Amino acid sequence: MTTTKTAVASPDRESRCRMYSRRGNPCANPALDSDPNAVQICIRHAAEVLELIRERQANLATDRGVL
Numbered sequence: 534m535t536t537t538k539t540a541v542a543s544p545d546r547e548s549r550c551r552m553y554s555r556r557g558n559p560c561a562n563p564a565l566d567s568d569p570n571a572v573q574i575c576i577r578h579a580a581e582v583l584e585l586i587r588e589r590q591a592n593l594a595t596d597r598g599v600l
């Protein structure tokens with residue numbers, strides 16, 4: 534008698550992007566990081582976030598006159 538412990542990855546456990554489209558539909562793209570503790574967004578939304586950070590940093594730099 535052999536007991537096999539196979540970790541079957543259930544499709545329900547697959548990490549999906551948590552972002553929503555402009556129309557309010559959940560983003561269907563897979564998350565970049567399957568770690569449940571990580572931020573779960575797809576590469577497209579990650580790129581949008583990066584762009585937002587760049588804009589904010591540019592604004593902060595001009596507002597404060599630093600950087």
Ligand SMILES: [Zn+2]
Nearest residue numbers: 550560575578
């Ligand atoms: Zn997404």
